[in-house]
Amino acid sequence: MTIDHFKRNEAMPLDLGWLNHIHVNKAAADRRAQSLANRRTVKKEYQAAWLVKAIELIDLTTLAGDDTPGRVERLCMKAMRPLRSDLVEALGLQDRNLMTGAVCVYHEMIQHADKVLKGRLPIAAVSTGFPAGLTSMETKVREIELSVAAGAKEIDIVITRQHVLTGNWQALYDEMLAYRKACGEAHVKAILATGDLVTLENVAKASWVCMMAGADFIKTSTGKEGVNATIPVSLVMVRAIREYHERTGFQIGYKPAGGVGTAKAALQYMTVMKEELGNEWLEPHLFRIGASSLLTDIERQLEHYVTGNYSAAHRHAQP
Numbered sequence: 306m307t308i309d310h311f312k313r314n315e316a317m318p319l320d321l322g323w324l325n326h327i328h329v330n331k332a333a334a335d336r337r338a339q340s341l342a343n344r345r346t347v348k349k350e351y352q353a354a355w356l357v358k359a360i361e362l363i364d365l366t367t368l369a370g371d372d373t374p375g376r377v378e379r380l381c382m383k384a385m386r387p388l389r390s391d392l393v394e395a396l397g398l399q400d401r402n403l404m405t406g407a408v409c410v411y412h413e414m415i416q417h418a419d420k421v422l423k424g425r426l427p428i429a430a431v432s433t434g435f436p437a438g439l440t441s442m443e444t445k446v447r448e449i450e451l452s453v454a455a456g457a458k459e460i461d462i463v464i465t466r467q468h469v470l471t472g473n474w475q476a477l478y479d480e481m482l483a484y485r486k487a488c489g490e491a492h493v494k495a496i497l498a499t500g501d502l503v504t505l506e507n508v509a510k511a512s513w514v515c516m517m518a519g520a521d522f523i524k525t526s527t528g529k530e531g532v533n534a535t536i537p538v539s540l541v542m543v544r545a546i547r548e549y550h551e552r553t554g555f556q557i558g559y560k561p562a563g564g565v566g567t568a569k570a571a572l573q574y575m576t577v578m579k580e581e582l583g584n585e586w587l588e589p590h591l592f593r594i595g596a597s598s599l600l601t602d603i604e605r606q607l608e609h610y611v612t613g614n615y616s617a618a619h620r621h622a623q624p
């Protein structure tokens with residue numbers, strides 16, 4: 306299923322009663338995360354297939370102050386041809402049209418990405434004063450509108466962390482609702498910046514409020530917080546997604562982002578999705594991994610699978 310043919314989450318009224326039932330058992334989440342980390346996620350023979358799948362789940366990202374049109378164009382070319390042609394051939398993937406899930410850039414880079422991608426892959430733009438989200442509401446809404454007009458099909462907004470830290474759920478709901486409205490047809494991912502939210506209970510509550518206000522995806526991090534995506538945080542967020550689905554029938558996507566740089570980590574996040582939400586959530590319309598360097602490691606691991614040897618990371622084209 307493509308993201309365009311999918312029944313989107315509809316905003317519902319803020320129901321604070323739903324938040325009151327939330328209690329997170331941190332020790333249990335940590336234990337479960339540890340058990341996932343300690344075991345082999347997928348058996349060797351399936352690993353290559355999972356890694357190919359992982360490529361299709363990546364939001365290939367560059368979000369640096371020194372981004373240039375040239376860097377973004379190279380990133381987009383890599384997103385459209387993520388594996389070297391000898392590996393594509395050795396893995397028998399010639400007919401698969403393998404591409405990443407999307408590319409993710411700053412607003413100013415949308416036009417440069419668009420020149421290369423020409424609509425073949427979605428462009429996700431970070432927005433609303435990314436990464437801190439502390440510009441005026443008027444500016445943040447306008448930023449979304451400009452990015453949608455420039456061709457972004459997905460908007461990654463950052464929430465205002467103080468709304469969570471002060472328990473002002475109404476303010477969080479109102480801003481998320483306004484962002485969803487400004488996005489129009491573009492899908493909206495709500496970045497919770499979980500590393501700033503102090504407790505797992507806050508992470509769970511922020512997830513619920515953003516989903517009630519119409520978020521299509523909930524996303525962990527900007528990649529700029531001190532702590533970015535982690536497995537315990539992911540367990541809390543995907544369980545909120547599961548319960549929201551049970552209550553409303555809407556399927557919300559999940560995007561861990563920030564610091565997911567190895568094939569092994571990608572396989573762990575995929576295992577979380579499969580075990581907590583089922584195979585349906587292993588598709589790009591419901592799962593993305595936001596990452597700048599993950600693709601390089603996956604390509605390296607697939608080269609090892611094909612040839613039995615590792616080459617140095619610098620020999621693989623960096624996006």
Ligand SMILES: O=C[C@H](O)COP(=O)(O)O
Nearest residue numbers: 528562563564595596597
């Ligand atoms: O949303 C994606 C992140 O900003 C990428 O973070 P990363 O550079 O740690 O992979």
